[in-house]
Amino acid sequence: MSIPNWKPLFLLAVVIAVGCAIPFMVRAYTIEIFILFMINLILVCSYRIPATTGDWSLSHVVLMGVGAYTTALLSKWFDLTIFLTVPLSAVVAGIVGFIMVTPLIRTRGFGFFIASFALGELIRLIWIKFRYPFGGPRGMIGIPNGELGSIDFFEPMPYYYFVMAVALICLIIMYRIDQSRIGKTFTALYTDEGLAESVGIDVPRYRALAFGLGAFFAGIAGALLAHRLGAVDPKNFDVTTMVYLIIWIVVGGTTTFWGPIMGLILMTFIFEWSRPLLEWRPLLFGGTLIFFLVFLPGGLDDLFFKIRNKIMARKSGAGVSDVAS
Amino acid sequence: MSLLEIKDLVKRFGGLAAVNGVNLSISDSEIRGVIGPNGAGKTTLFNLISGALSVTSGTITFNGQVVSGKRPSHIALAGLVRTFQRNAMFPTYSVLENVVLARHSQVKNNVFQTIFGRNQEEEEHRERAKEIIHFMELSDHQDELAENLSHGHQRILGIANALAVEPKLIMLDEPVAGLNPTETKMVTDHFRRLRDEWKITVVLVEHDMRTVMETCEYISVINFGKLLMEGNPEEVANDKRVIEAYLGSDDYDL
Ligand SMILES: Nc1ncnc2c1ncn2[C@@H]1O[C@H](COP(=O)(O)OP(=O)(O)O)[C@@H](O)[C@H]1O
Ligand SMILES: [Mg+2]
Numbered sequence A: 001m002s003i004p005n006w007k008p009l010f011l012l013a014v015v016i017a018v019g020c021a022i023p024f025m026v027r028a029y030t031i032e033i034f035i036l037f038m039i040n041l042i043l044v045c046s047y048r049i050p051a052t053t054g055d056w057s058l059s060h061v062v063l064m065g066v067g068a069y070t071t072a073l074l075s076k077w078f079d080l081t082i083f084l085t086v087p088l089s090a091v092v093a094g095i096v097g098f099i100m101v102t103p104l105i106r107t108r109g110f111g112f113f114i115a116s117f118a119l120g121e122l123i124r125l126i127w128i129k130f131r132y133p134f135g136g137p138r139g140m141i142g143i144p145n146g147e148l149g150s151i152d153f154f155e156p157m158p159y160y161y162f163v164m165a166v167a168l169i170c171l172i173i174m175y176r177i178d179q180s181r182i183g184k185t186f187t188a189l190y191t192d193e194g195l196a197e198s199v200g201i202d203v204p205r206y207r208a209l210a211f212g213l214g215a216f217f218a219g220i221a222g223a224l225l226a227h228r229l230g231a232v233d234p235k236n237f238d239v240t241t242m243v244y245l246i247i248w249i250v251v252g253g254t255t256t257f258w259g260p261i262m263g264l265i266l267m268t269f270i271f272e273w274s275r276p277l278l279e280w281r282p283l284l285f286g287g288t289l290i291f292f293l294v295f296l297p298g299g300l301d302d303l304f305f306k307i308r309n310k311i312m313a314r315k316s317g318a319g320v321s322d323v324a325s
Numbered sequence B: 001m002s003l004l005e006i007k008d009l010v011k012r013f014g015g016l017a018a019v020n021g022v023n024l025s026i027s028d029s030e031i032r033g034v035i036g037p038n039g040a041g042k043t044t045l046f047n048l049i050s051g052a053l054s055v056t057s058g059t060i061t062f063n064g065q066v067v068s069g070k071r072p073s074h075i076a077l078a079g080l081v082r083t084f085q086r087n088a089m090f091p092t093y094s095v096l097e098n099v100v101l102a103r104h105s106q107v108k109n110n111v112f113q114t115i116f117g118r119n120q121e122e123e124e125h126r127e128r129a130k131e132i133i134h135f136m137e138l139s140d141h142q143d144e145l146a147e148n149l150s151h152g153h154q155r156i157l158g159i160a161n162a163l164a165v166e167p168k169l170i171m172l173d174e175p176v177a178g179l180n181p182t183e184t185k186m187v188t189d190h191f192r193r194l195r196d197e198w199k200i201t202v203v204l205v206e207h208d209m210r211t212v213m214e215t216c217e218y219i220s221v222i223n224f225g226k227l228l229m230e231g232n233p234e235e236v237a238n239d240k241r242v243i244e245a246y247l248g249s250d251d252y253d254l
Helices: A006-025 A028-052 A060-077 A082-104 A110-129 A156-179 A181-191 A193-198 A203-229 A239-252 A258-273 A275-295 A299-324 B042-050 B072-077 B095-106 B111-116 B120-135 B151-163 B181-198 B209-215 B233-237 B240-248
Strands: B004-013 B016-026 B031-035 B057-062 B080-082 B169-173 B201-206 B218-223 B226-231
Touching (some): A028 A156, A028 A181, A028 A203, A028 A239, A028 A258, A060 A082, A156 A181, A181 B111, A193 B072, A239 A258, A239 A299, B016 B226, B031 B042, B031 B209, B042 B080, B072 B095, B095 B151, B120 B151, B151 B169, B151 B181, B181 B209, B218 B240, B226 B233, B226 B240
16 A cells, blocks of 8 residues: 655645636626636646647647647537547647658757648648638638536536636646656757667657657647637637647746746736736736846746755754854 | 678778778677787777767677667667777766766656656666665765765776666776776676676777786687687787787787
8 A cells, every 4th residue: 555645645735626616706807817827827837838848839729729629620510529529629620730750850959840730730721722621711610519408508607617627627637647657758869869769768758758748738739729719710820829828837947837827827817917017918918028038047946946956055044153153 | 690780881981991801709708808009999899889980881789680780779789789989978976976966767657747647667766776886885985976985996986887788798998007906807897797697798898908808718819900810818918910910019018
């Protein structure tokens, strides 16, 4: 028998309790913000998976779009329930991700960044050019919101709980990936590719795996978004959205699983508070990005650990001087 | 039959033939030295054998299997593993985690089992990793971060990571380069034990003659990308051509 690790379980219980209470404490409009926040949470955590191998792509929101379009087609044409469209969209996005990464794997760094952008735009072009079945430049509308028995997910409250459940499952799985040998292998192959290969780690295969896993979860985020908006629009998945995603992850940092989450929380607050300053927002976000790139290149993640280390060092330092006196 | 067989191996970088028609044959349970002055082509030879560089022409056969043209990770799976001239390790992980990660090739679980399983297997890998760390006398540093180790210990960790692959043959690229005499002794002490206790064939590539003379039973000398001569340490030390080759460079220190 192993002793259950109570600390993360306790944390999880608190998060679930707070998450369940939120809809009763805020207005309907704020519930919408929380729904979007949880969708973005899946997205930003999924983006970190390939980022840990050093692969920063510019096509991640396009893969989210693949999930959204898949959901739109499956629910409009085949009348599938939301409980099928979400996992199937993930699978389709994951497969598209695998296909996309096959040529990308030959590039690294900046080359990867630009090539992924080109491939992403190619997919977006297909959506725009093919009115049938993708709806052309205007996208698709009339996607059902989904339902569970007699509960209609058009209402913010039930959909909030649905998204919360999906987000929790996704985050727990992504956390397990991060803590498993696979997650450690991703980081390891990034820190020393030559060494990784020499001990038998097939680096291209693992980079492809990371990219595919990221695409899989991005597909879930896309499916949840499509059901909420009732529509998909190719503009939702363009490079502007991608820039937001990059800002979240740069602000948060990628060293640990919690970095992107911290980044998203901070930037969501800034985003919501800056509503009255609408035209200043790009400047505000650009400024924040530059601030983090220049002064905190490791993101909040890194800052958090530096502070913690300082406190621990001071504590142990005090301990030593106590003994000395 | 020999374990590693190299035939007419050539590697050109533009006009320069860094390895120019080398033939080598290394049998099971040998401790072979490969020496030569700086720039002779030793590291290039190494990178060719381990698959890090593609060959211009020639074949490399390991354990009856042609490995030239394969990826380094596939060659490692076949049981041929190399260490690096630099300190190569996963710096942000502990010594134990390094060796566990390096056991990658031994992992049988698939992706789903790794993510969702209870990971009995992981426990077995940790046990074996501890054995390897113990064998390399690194147990005292097991939980230290690799980046905080001394140079000597980092080199030893590099060898432990290679051993994690459970190789038949290990190639060490200048394992004592840049180490002080104490550290050098600490590292070289392990080479014979690898062969004697774990039956691993060792290929030691060095430009420091003394280390090779003390450790190896048979030595191949390389100069200008070609095999100059082969023989036991005594023969090599007394060979005119070898002395000349080393005199021509500035690191003659016999
Ligand atoms: N990647 C490369 N590109 C061009 N020339 C190289 C490369 N690697 C090695 N060389 C050249 O090949 C020769 C042999 O180098 P190397 O194998 O590192 O020698 P050694 O390890 O014996 O000191 C040297 O002249 C070196 O400059
Ligand atoms: Mg060298």
